[in-house]
Amino acid sequence: MHPQTEAFLLLGPGSNYVDWTDRAGGSYREHLAKECVYIWMVPGDFRPPFPHFPSEPWGGKQIYSSSTLRAYGYESHYIADTNQMDTIMKQATRISSPEIRISWSSWQRDIEASLKK
Numbered sequence: 001m002h003p004q005t006e007a008f009l010l011l012g013p014g015s016n017y018v019d020w021t022d023r024a025g026g027s028y029r030e031h032l033a034k035e036c037v038y039i040w041m042v043p044g045d046f047r048p049p050f051p052h053f054p055s056e057p058w059g060g061k062q063i064y065s066s067s068t069l070r071a072y073g074y075e076s077h078y079i080a081d082t083n084q085m086d087t088i089m090k091q092a093t094r095i096s097s098p099e100i101r102i103s104w105s106s107w108q109r110d111i112e113a114s115l116k117k
Helices: 082-091 107-116
Strands: 006-022 027-043 061-065 069-079 092-096
Touching: 006 069, 006 082, 027 082, 061 107, 069 107, 082 092
Parallel strands: none
Antiparallel strands: 006 027, 006 092, 027 069, 061 069
16 A cells, blocks of 8 residues: 555444354354444545455445545445354355445545545
8 A cells, every 4th residue: 555545444333243054054143243434545646446355345435535635435344253253154154244334324424524624
């Protein structure tokens, strides 16, 4: 990444679950994830490809742009218990999770407004 690039995530209060089925046909629901928004702040003239996550294709939205700064955001799930998720990945024959719902519905507008100041 470029030295003037900042990347961070904002965790929300909402819990997200993973439904999975094991080899014996048992079904489970595990609350392993939290809602989150990934934010990238890059210089205005910086246009590299953004990282792709193996489980989720890039879905970033540009939320602010000026000659000196661009900001992008991406709604996602943050897996809080990676050890349990690794265990599930080894045992599961099927995994699904709910649609991503971010409780901070105005995050794009709020971040854009704060950067315009």
